[in-house]
Amino acid sequence: MRVAIAGAGAVGRSIAHELLGGGHQVMLIERDRAHFEPGTVEQAEWVHADACELSSLEDAGMQLCDVVIAATGDDKVNLVVSLLAKTEFAVRRVVARVNDPNNEWLFTEAWGVDVAVSTPRMLAAMVEEAVSVGDLVRLMTLRQGQANLVEITLPEDSPLAGQAVEQLSLPKDCALVTILRGGRVIVPQPDDPFEPGDELLFVTSADVEHEIQAALGLS
Numbered sequence: 001m002r003v004a005i006a007g008a009g010a011v012g013r014s015i016a017h018e019l020l021g022g023g024h025q026v027m028l029i030e031r032d033r034a035h036f037e038p039g040t041v042e043q044a045e046w047v048h049a050d051a052c053e054l055s056s057l058e059d060a061g062m063q064l065c066d067v068v069i070a071a072t073g074d075d076k077v078n079l080v081v082s083l084l085a086k087t088e089f090a091v092r093r094v095v096a097r098v099n100d101p102n103n104e105w106l107f108t109e110a111w112g113v114d115v116a117v118s119t120p121r122m123l124a125a126m127v128e129e130a131v132s133v134g135d136l137v138r139l140m141t142l143r144q145g146q147a148n149l150v151e152i153t154l155p156e157d158s159p160l161a162g163q164a165v166e167q168l169s170l171p172k173d174c175a176l177v178t179i180l181r182g183g184r185v186i187v188p189q190p191d192d193p194f195e196p197g198d199e200l201l202f203v204t205s206a207d208v209e210h211e212i213q214a215a216l217g218l219s
Contacts, residue, residue, distance in 0.1 A: 067091065
């Protein structure tokens with residue numbers, strides 16, 4: 001897979017290292033001479049250019065990329081890169097970094113974004129997930145907000161304890177995808193019982209997210 005990364009700062013270089021380790025081809029696009037350091041990721045193709053300029057992207061061969069990652073520290077730049085990648089070069093998958101959570105609402109299909117990754121929101125979610133019991137925690141938004149990955153930890157007095165998975169009545173457009181129990185990752189089977197302390201992960205539409213706690217008897 002050929003991946004273009006706009007922004008060769010610490011984040012862009014880290015992503016490049018991970019992708020190269022997975023056997024992918026990586027092109028790093030950076031306009032700031034101070035961040036243009038090919039020696040830091042030698043296996044990547046480096047392009048010194050402005051990723052917001054259409055001609056620069058054409059010269060770099062953006063049209064040959066399967067995935068584009070807009071990873072700069074500027075949300076405006078990431079939105080422009082995403083829009084150009086999708087509308088001008090028909091890139092199949094566009095991933096964009098969100099630096100300011102207040103701008104997250106902009107990172108949608110209208111701007112060419114397939115997946116928006118908000119580091120501040122993800123870190124906050126990890127903190128909530130670590131300390132919240134019985135409360136629903138949104139971990140990630142999927143497919144332009146059409147679905148969310150959410151987590152809830154069953155408290156010690158959960159009415160669900162001892163009941164089988166098949167007894168759980170979830171709302172429409174919601175699925176229990178895994179149970180984390182101690183060091184185990186459990187793929188839920190109909191006769192698996194719930195236990196206090198279980199971390200339940202669901203994929204759900206935003207419309208019914210609020211109904212999950214009621215289904216678990218926790219509201």
